[in-house]
Amino acid sequence: TIEFQWGEALVNYPVVQYVVEYAKDRAQHLWKEVLFSLVSNLTLMTEEKLTWLLDNGVDICTSLDGDEVSHNNSRTGYDGNSFEKVSYWLKRVSEEKQKRNMWKIWALLTATKETLPRYKEIIDEYLKLGLDGIFLRWLNPYGFAAADMKNLAYDSDEWIDFYKKSLDYVIEINKTGTFFREQITGVYLQKIFNEYDPAFMDIRSPSGIAVGGVAYNYDGKIYASDESRMLGRMWMDDFLMTEPQESGQQNYETMMKSDITKIAVQSSTLDGLPGYNDHVYKPYLGVDIIHNFKTTGSLYNPLVKDEKMKLQVAILDTIFEKLQDPEIEKIFMSWIAR
Numbered sequence: 001t002i003e004f005q006w007g008e009a010l011v012n013y014p015v016v017q018y019v020v021e022y023a024k025d026r027a028q029h030l031w032k033e034v035l036f037s038l039v040s041n042l043t044l045m046t047e048e049k050l051t052w053l054l055d056n057g058v059d060i061c062t063s064l065d066g067d068e069v070s071h072n073n074s075r076t077g078y079d080g081n082s083f084e085k086v087s088y089w090l091k092r093v094s095e096e097k098q099k100r101n102m103w104k105i106w107a108l109l110t111a112t113k114e115t116l117p118r119y120k121e122i123i124d125e126y127l128k129l130g131l132d133g134i135f136l137r138w139l140n141p142y143g144f145a146a147a148d149m150k151n152l153a154y155d156s157d158e159w160i161d162f163y164k165k166s167l168d169y170v171i172e173i174n175k176t177g178t179f180f181r182e183q184i185t186g187v188y189l190q191k192i193f194n195e196y197d198p199a200f201m202d203i204r205s206p207s208g209i210a211v212g213g214v215a216y217n218y219d220g221k222i223y224a225s226d227e228s229r230m231l232g233r234m235w236m237d238d239f240l241m242t243e244p245q246e247s248g249q250q251n252y253e254t255m256m257k258s259d260i261t262k263i264a265v266q267s268s269t270l271d272g273l274p275g276y277n278d279h280v281y282k283p284y285l286g287v288d289i290i291h292n293f294k295t296t297g298s299l300y301n302p303l304v305k306d307e308k309m310k311l312q313v314a315i316l317d318t319i320f321e322k323l324q325d326p327e328i329e330k331i332f333m334s335w336i337a338r
Helices: 009-030 047-055 068-074 082-099 116-128 143-152 156-175 183-193 226-233 248-257 259-268 289-296 307-322 326-337
Strands: 002-004 036-039 058-063 106-110 133-137 240-242
Touching (some): 002 009, 047 058, 047 082, 116 133, 116 156, 133 156, 133 183, 156 326, 183 326, 240 259, 248 259, 289 307, 307 326
Parallel strands (some): 002 036, 058 106
């Protein structure tokens, strides 16, 4: 999969077109399947661009931080109302994808301190816009958010309470006959019940960093993950795998042989990490070494001090508790059957 993202890929739309066309041609010659995804705030979307992207099989995802109040507070548009534009294009993309029998557009929520009490309004807005799920993401200390964590951030207990209340509300919606899923719960349900792992980059052993996905910066630098690239924007190039080489083959060999790749695998393989290696939830967990590095200065964070692990365990505790109810179990299984 080639994914175009951060900040806004449509600013350089001709390069998106070039990469898609070139990659499709190369994939055909190499007998490979290549998928494309565009993460966009949709503010630069046009009918012409939308048609070309869907004609060429480019999936589209956007960020939606809730209802109008919550979204505009987190993502202020140059004209003062970014929600108006994103909600319009979100509906248009959904309409066009439905005509083509394609998956519905995905929207990602990044929860801030002001978001947490408004979980019902946010979920209702997702339903109103025709979305069939919500991804309850926690806030990470990277990128623009890092500069304002004092006003945006919350502690892990606050997010866990937000998650539980949101999940309960989503379950009640499903009980009325409306299909609507919480996506991070769905990832764990796939890990619990399916024969294959959904390969969610942050929640696997070893982590997907450097081996499951890499991030190409606009200047050709290759980072071990998108979060690593964000650290690069913060003048922290600790996870830079390589500068641009003479050829793609040299890029690849340098990446695979780099110390970053070896360290990423070693430090995120749960079998070698005390506390994680014999955890009851070990098959479903993953260590976020970039988060550990940014918050503690070390890739190795003891289990009892790992805030991201605390969130994962709380989610899994909640899921297994809910699975005791046959009605909720049926709802959960419908989320991973699609």
